Structure formats: structure tokens, C-alpha cells
Amino acid sequence: MKSLLSLLTGALLIAGCQSTNNSHGSTPFPNLQEKPANTPQAKVKQQRQHLALNTRNKGFGPQAPRDIDDPVGENIEPFTFAPSSRKMNLCNIHFHKNAEHQGGEFRQFAGYGDGEGYGSGYRYTGILSASERQPVAAPICPSDHGALSVGDTIEVHYVYSGAKVKPGKTLGACLDGSMQQPALRVEAQVYVLVNDAKAANFTQLMQHRVIRGRHQAIRIPKNTGKPVVYAGSTTGPKYNEHASPYKVTWSVRPKVLKVNAKTVGQWCKGNVFHEKKAHGTRNLVQNPTLLSPIH
Numbered sequence: 001m002k003s004l005l006s007l008l009t010g011a012l013l014i015a016g017c018q019s020t021n022n023s024h025g026s027t028p029f030p031n032l033q034e035k036p037a038n039t040p041q042a043k044v045k046q047q048r049q050h051l052a053l054n055t056r057n058k059g060f061g062p063q064a065p066r067d068i069d070d071p072v073g074e075n076i077e078p079f080t081f082a083p084s085s086r087k088m089n090l091c092n093i094h095f096h097k098n099a100e101h102q103g104g105e106f107r108q109f110a111g112y113g114d115g116e117g118y119g120s121g122y123r124y125t126g127i128l129s130a131s132e133r134q135p136v137a138a139p140i141c142p143s144d145h146g147a148l149s150v151g152d153t154i155e156v157h158y159v160y161s162g163a164k165v166k167p168g169k170t171l172g173a174c175l176d177g178s179m180q181q182p183a184l185r186v187e188a189q190v191y192v193l194v195n196d197a198k199a200a201n202f203t204q205l206m207q208h209r210v211i212r213g214r215h216q217a218i219r220i221p222k223n224t225g226k227p228v229v230y231a232g233s234t235t236g237p238k239y240n241e242h243a244s245p246y247k248v249t250w251s252v253r254p255k256v257l258k259v260n261a262k263t264v265g266q267w268c269k270g271n272v273f274h275e276k277k278a279h280g281t282r283n284l285v286q287n288p289t290l291l292s293p294i295h
Contacts, residue, residue: 043115044283050241052287060243062292063285064232068103068252073291079231082183082249088160090167090208090215091174093271097148097278098122099155099190100235104225104254106153106190117237117280118145124153124192124256132194136261140193141268143277150195150261154278156205157235158187158217167208167215169274171234171246181246184234187220187227188252193261202263206271224255231292235282243290 037043062075082088098121099106106122113119133151140148148154161174162183174184191202200221208217229251233244268276285291 037115040112040115040120044112044120044240047115047240047283048286051243051283051290054241055243055287055290058243060245060290061233061247062231063239063243063290064230064235064248064250065100065102065282066230066232066285066291068101068228068230068254068294069107070103071294072288073230073293074288075290075292079247079292080183081229081231082160082162082185085158085160085185085187085251086211086214086216088162088183088185088214089165090158090217091161091163091165092159092168092170093156093206093208093217093273094159094170094275095154095156095191095278096121096235096281097145098153098281100281100284101155101188101190101252102284103228103252104190105256106155110153113280114145117240117282120283121155121281122153122284124190126192126256128192128194128258132196132199132258134195136195136265138262138265140261140265141277145277145280148193148261148264148278150193152193153190153256154193154264155188155190158189158220160185160187165215167272173273183249184246185249185251187217188250189221189224190253190256191259191264192256193264194258195261196258197260197262199258199260202259203267204263205259206267221253221257224253224257227251227253228294230294237280237282240283 037046061077098110102122108123108125110121110123163176165176205219207219232250234246
């Protein structure tokens, strides 16, 4: 009996030590504060911690957005790059206020915003003339989070799908129900709004038509630098604390194009994508285990 008691006592001590070690070992952020963050900066910091916790050793693929000037990444989960957009169907076009990606001509941090994805992101780092900065009378794409203004930066996502789909509303337009997840590609272009009638016409830049049986955006700029191509995911602030499960091939152009602010407002008033306002931004992904290497 004494021997049995000794064995049981030893087993309990070992179990207790293992339990203690596991409780610390499973948490890479032992000082994580679960109380509500009281500033946008604190919110974003907490969101980053939660994202790390929620993805650690769970096999998630590489995420987006990222700094396109930094090729470092440690995520080597299996990823098949999507074919050229010419071999896919355009399924959606939408845009985010401020660039979600950082790099090229959009490196200026816009701030932490409201801590929920609105007011954050990255701005055009170039200089606008006094006339280009003159406000316009009519509100541009108004929303509950405010309207766009002259001088604002936006990142447009031209989304392509490998499924047999046509242009429509949200990511749902990119899925046809017969494939769990078709190949997805996003051609990304950053624009800055200016008060200049001679600047690029946004409604024309959004034009699309069928070419050789496939829906295509026909006016994506060709003079904004060689796109940075990398393996990533869908974006948006809903993924600030959780990984996106969607695999996306990204093609991000490094240079910014000036667009006539009034034409952006015109596009928001009516388009096949039912886009009426700017979307919020996902926090820039910085954890190397969630980033693919850029070759």
C-alpha cells in the first residue's frame, strides 16, 4: 500500500508539473491582457496577439496584406498559384480607403483609425499640387464611416475566379457552388483622389467585358510598375484576429495613379458590383509565420 501511495503521489506530481508546463507553453503571450483595450493602438496590438494565438501551429496558409517591399516570409504551407487573369473570370471589384498593402509609393501609415479597420492603412507618399488638393462640393461615396475626400488613397481589388462566374456582389460572386474554393487572384492597384478633370477617369478604369469567353477588367493600368506577386489570402478587418481560409494569388502594383475624385463618386452611385462605399482595412500582417516568401 505504501508503495502504491508513493507511485500515485509521484504520478500526481508529474501530472501537475506537466499541466503547469503546458499552460505556459501553449501561450506565446503569457502577459496578454484580456481586458478591453481602451485606445485604437492598444486594440490593434491585442488583435495582433490574438491572431498569433489563433493561428499558431494550425496549418493556416499565408495571409495578406503585407509590405510588398519586404520579401521575407516563413509560411511554406502548400499553395498553388492561380493562372493568369486572362485565363480566369473577373468576379468582383471593390476598394478600401487607404491602401491595405504597404510599399512602393504608399508607405505612409495613416494611423490606427478606430481600431476596427476604418481610418487605418497606408497613404500615397507623393506630393499633390494645390489645385489637385482643392475640395470638391459633392460628398464622395458617403458611408457611416464618412465619405472619401480629395487627397485620399484607395486600394482597388480586381478579383478573379477560376470558376465559371460573372461579375457581381462580394466574394460570393467568385464562387459557383461546384468547387469548394476555386483559384482566386487579385490584381491590386492603388489610386489617389485629386481635383483634376484631366486625371484618370475612375469609371473607365473599372470597365469590363467578355474577351474570348471570359469576363475581364479591360483598363487595369499598365504604367504603374511591375506587380509584386505573392501567395496570400483574402483581406478586410474581419480577419484581424483570425486567419482567412481563402488562398489568393496577389499581384500588387507599386506605383500610384491619380484619379479624378468626382468620377470615383460617380462609380459608387451605380455599378454591377453594388459597391457604394470604401471598405475598411485589415491590419498589415507582420508575423513571418503567416507570410509567404516573395521570390
